[in-house]
Amino acid sequence: MNNTIAAVSTPHGVGGIAVVRLSGPEACNIASRHVRLPKQAGSTCFTPFRINDTLLDEVVVTLFRAPHSYTGQDTVEFSCHGSIYIQQILLQALLDSGARMADPGEFTRQAFLNGKLNLSQAEAVADLIDSTNAAAHSLAVSQLRGGYAQELEHLRQQLVELTALLELELDFSEEDLEFADRSHLLSLVSRTNTRVQSLRQSFHMGNALKRGIPVAIIGRPNAGKSSLLNALLHDNRAIVSDIPGTTRDTIEETFVINGTPFRIIDTAGLRHSDDPIETLGIQRTINTVEQADIILYVHDATQPFTQALTDLQELQGSLSLEDKHLFIVNNKIDKCVDSLMRECDNGLMGKSIHELTHSHINTFNISAKEGNGLGALTTALAEVVQTDFAQAPDVMLTNVRHYNALGHVNQALLQVSQGLSDNLPADLVVIDLRDALHHLGTITGQVTTDEILGTIFSRFCVGK
Numbered sequence: 001m002n003n004t005i006a007a008v009s010t011p012h013g014v015g016g017i018a019v020v021r022l023s024g025p026e027a028c029n030i031a032s033r034h035v036r037l038p039k040q041a042g043s044t045c046f047t048p049f050r051i052n053d054t055l056l057d058e059v060v061v062t063l064f065r066a067p068h069s070y071t072g073q074d075t076v077e078f079s080c081h082g083s084i085y086i087q088q089i090l091l092q093a094l095l096d097s098g099a100r101m102a103d104p105g106e107f108t109r110q111a112f113l114n115g116k117l118n119l120s121q122a123e124a125v126a127d128l129i130d131s132t133n134a135a136a137h138s139l140a141v142s143q144l145r146g147g148y149a150q151e152l153e154h155l156r157q158q159l160v161e162l163t164a165l166l167e168l169e170l171d172f173s174e175e176d177l178e179f180a181d182r183s184h185l186l187s188l189v190s191r192t193n194t195r196v197q198s199l200r201q202s203f204h205m206g207n208a209l210k211r212g213i214p215v216a217i218i219g220r221p222n223a224g225k226s227s228l229l230n231a232l233l234h235d236n237r238a239i240v241s242d243i244p245g246t247t248r249d250t251i252e253e254t255f256v257i258n259g260t261p262f263r264i265i266d267t268a269g270l271r272h273s274d275d276p277i278e279t280l281g282i283q284r285t286i287n288t289v290e291q292a293d294i295i296l297y298v299h300d301a302t303q304p305f306t307q308a309l310t311d312l313q314e315l316q317g318s319l320s321l322e323d324k325h326l327f328i329v330n331n332k333i334d335k336c337v338d339s340l341m342r343e344c345d346n347g348l349m350g351k352s353i354h355e356l357t358h359s360h361i362n363t364f365n366i367s368a369k370e371g372n373g374l375g376a377l378t379t380a381l382a383e384v385v386q387t388d389f390a391q392a393p394d395v396m397l398t399n400v401r402h403y404n405a406l407g408h409v410n411q412a413l414l415q416v417s418q419g420l421s422d423n424l425p426a427d428l429v430v431i432d433l434r435d436a437l438h439h440l441g442t443i444t445g446q447v448t449t450d451e452i453l454g455t456i457f458s459r460f461c462v463g464k
């Protein structure tokens with residue numbers, strides 16, 4: 001197996017410069033066929049890049065010596081001029097001289113295999129590259145820094161100690177000795193499991209911050225839901241028309257307020273319909289509401305507010321609105337003549353809806369068409385996040401793979417607790433403890449399979 005790999009690390013296309021990376025035991029030998037290498041590791045030099053005797057380009061070469069490189073192997077990076085032609089020929093020259101084309105994420109995979117990063121940090125590198133806003137960026141940085149890995153390592157140590165105690169008993173099983181007091185063990189296990197559970201609970205928040213906090217726009221046909229989506233995005237994303245039932249499928253877009261991403265979802269209007277496609281759309285609306293943290297109920301302010309009450313009452317029948325933020329958005333206020341009446345109506349409406357749903361209610365008067373009142377609405381969205389996320393734990397789970405693994409850890413630890421309470425023999429309890437350790441190990445990479453590694457690194461681009 002040829003372990004010296006090469007790839008273009010900058011995005012495909014023309015640029016001022018491009019970076020080609022070469023890493024592995026033969027990196028220096030291969031590179032020195034084409035360039036003069038810097039005398040010292042960690043330094044650069046400006047040098048011609050030749051193929052046989054032909055000059056291809058003048059490049060800057062950076063040399064890293066194992067283990068002091070990203071991958072932990074000898075690494076040479078070429079910064080060449082960013083023509084696609086130069087990039088391709090330079091890379092081909094390295095391949096002809098003995099390197100192998102890198103797979104997606106293979107540089108990071110080398111880094112993991114050489115102990116430069118643990119698995120959750122390697123995944124954080126992918127998140128960092130993907131991050132498009134301040135919140136996702138700061139989550140990825142904190143995972144990369146390893147606070148999270150330390151927390152998991154701490155949990156692992158606790159489980160290892162527990163296992164060791166019980167295994168000690170097994171060694172002396174003939175003598176029927178009990179080294180560890182069962183109730184002490186039980187409290188250790190439940191403390192560890194409490195931490196596992198709270199880490200799992202942080203996933204909802206972590207995932208929302210990373211992918212965008214889900215906000216559903218719902219309401220009757222023609223209330224102006226799509227107009228609101230377009231107004232928030234400053235874009236004609238969704239079709240707007242005065243025909244009720246214009247939007248049939250959900251339309252999803254991300255937008256950022258003060259560095260926090262929101263995933264805003266326009267839905268099919270709520271009404272009873274004989275049209276099978278519209279009915280499917282309405283079912284989708286209900287599913288969307290279920291997954292949303294914030295609901296913008298758009299009400300046509302020229303209509304009686306009892307409409308809103310009826311709709312929310314019906315929704316309440318199929319799902320719980322209690323733990324959601326409910327924003328009542330009175331739209332089309334440009335068409336309302338008596339604004340004082342409106343205010344009074346809003347108060348009444350907010351009160352009745354709160355009594356109905358028990359959720360936090362905010363009411364807004366807007367005109368999606370003319371853009372009035374949108375500032376207050378976006379400010380309120382940002383405030384919800386500030387209050388909810390002010391209580392966010394230091395370490396947050398953002399990765400669904402980790403979430404599932406911690407689910408298995410949690411199950412295994414519940415079994416351990418049960419076994420200890422039932423006074424099961426130590427060897428049976430140890431089996432469940434080992435199971436918990438196994439699943440914990442898959443997160444940071446003490447336990448890996450080719451399948452796990454394959455799934456993780458295929459997410460990366462070639463060249464990282």
Ligand SMILES: Nc1nc2c(ncn2[C@@H]2O[C@H](COP(=O)(O)OP(=O)(O)OP(=O)(O)O)[C@@H](O)[C@H]2O)c(=O)[nH]1
Nearest residue numbers: 221222223224225226227241245246247269368369
């Ligand atoms: N006067 C006024 N008209 C509006 C306002 N917002 C939307 N409209 C009009 O109301 C009609 C329906 O708007 P849409 O945004 O398509 O409504 P919708 O809720 O998405 O409707 P469906 O997709 O059919 O459920 C269009 O003719 C819009 O121009 C507003 O603030 N003021």
Ligand SMILES: [Mg+2]
Nearest residue numbers: 225226246247
């Ligand atoms: Mg619509």
